[in-house]
Amino acid sequence: MTDSDSLLVSARPDLNRAISDWLDHLGSERRLADKTLIAYERDIRQFLFFLTDHLGGAPGLGDVKELKPADFRAFLARRRRGGVQSRSIARALAGIRSFLAFLEERGMVNAAAAAVIRPPRQPRSLPKPLASADAKRVVDADMELEAEPWVAARNAAVLTLLYGCGLRLSEALSLTGDTAPRSGARTLRIRGKGGKERIVPILPVVTEAVESYLSLCPYTPQPDGPLFFGARGGPLNPRIVQYAMQKLRGALGLPDTATPHALRHSFATHLLAGGGDLRTIQELLGHASLSTTQVYTEIDTARLLEAYDKAHPHNR
The missing domain is CATH 1.10.443.10 (Intergrase catalytic core)
Known part of the structure; x- marks a missing residue:
């Protein structure tokens, strides 16, 4: 997502609060590294950018609750058409699932729709040690x-x-x-x-x-x-x-x-x-x-x- 794209990303206050709570949870309770938190936040914002266009307006928790597997597949397809590599797409899906699982634990959404989506296959690259x-x-x-x-x-x-x-x-x-x-x-x-x-x-x-x-x-x-x-x-x-x-x-x-x-x-x-x-x-x-x-x-x-x-x- 470019800097100009980020200006277009919006979400309703209830969804923004939920994202903030999720990131706080990842940082304080799961103790994820700062770089991982930044990557997760960037991925979820890219998803919001997609939803804003896909749904025709800023999404809220109610919209997220109604998402179907087809909506998640449409997001992954758009990322693929944008030239994003499989590894990055899989990471974005993992971040979305983490967020939805966080919401599901609090009784706010059902995460099943995202759980059924298979991430793209990853090209297997072996580490390259020295002799x-x-x-x-x-x-x-x-x-x-x-x-x-x-x-x-x-x-x-x-x-x-x-x-x-x-x-x-x-x-x-x-x-x-x-x-x-x-x-x-x-x-x-x-x-x-x-x-x-x-x-x-x-x-x-x-x-x-x-x-x-x-x-x-x-x-x-x-x-x-x-x-x-x-x-x-x-x-x-x-x-x-x-x-x-x-x-x-x-x-x-x-x-x-x-x-x-x-x-x-x-x-x-x-x-x-x-x-x-x-x-x-x-x-x-x-x-x-x-x-x-x-x-x-x-x-x-x-x-x-x-x-x-x-x-x-x-x-x-």
Whole structure:
């Protein structure tokens, strides 16, 4: 939806109040991330924009209560004609269902009409991990690309956390002076998506990288302050890490898929290839569902089949 479209979006006061209550519920009780809340609000506003045109006026709760499956299909069809991808359409439908389920719990509408709509099929895209040798080259690289030794040590420490512990970049950058993995530490407590906590083991190489960074860093982390600093002493921006990885992959001759997040994929894939248990890997990654973790078995199978095709005598 464009800025000009947003000016045309309207709803009756009762529906706007319900949307506000729903978003408050998602933020305070379900503790969804701010980015998720913004995406949900944008999707529901796009639906209101459609309803305003579809019904010929600003919708209210009474209009929502009377919606039929055909109305939801018409919304999805319009989004498709507008060039919106399947993943975004499915997310919009999930947001609408969440809102209607919230209203149904309060006896305000019946959510059955939206529940019967099937989301569009998603194109299956597998994570793109680095080969184990390339992942080690990244974390072991001599970071001479940076002018300041402490900045090079900082980047190395962050990337080592991603590959050594399977952290998301946001999780690594959320570490504080109090939660920094110091020498002798065996585990690390991480607060992931939705505020969910998990414990991950720490390899000595991780604590060594962090200690090396701290010994060179011109700033002193406070107990509740950021562990990783930007050049001017503020919290490290994730874009800086992404840019550092971009320079590094250019220097090492790695593909564009070698991103900071690819190191987390590499952590999971290499653990699985080494005989790691899928449930354990799920816990280490902080995945809510095992099905999310199972995608790494497809990567392992794909590599096995590729090796088989290359090695089998009948395929030569």
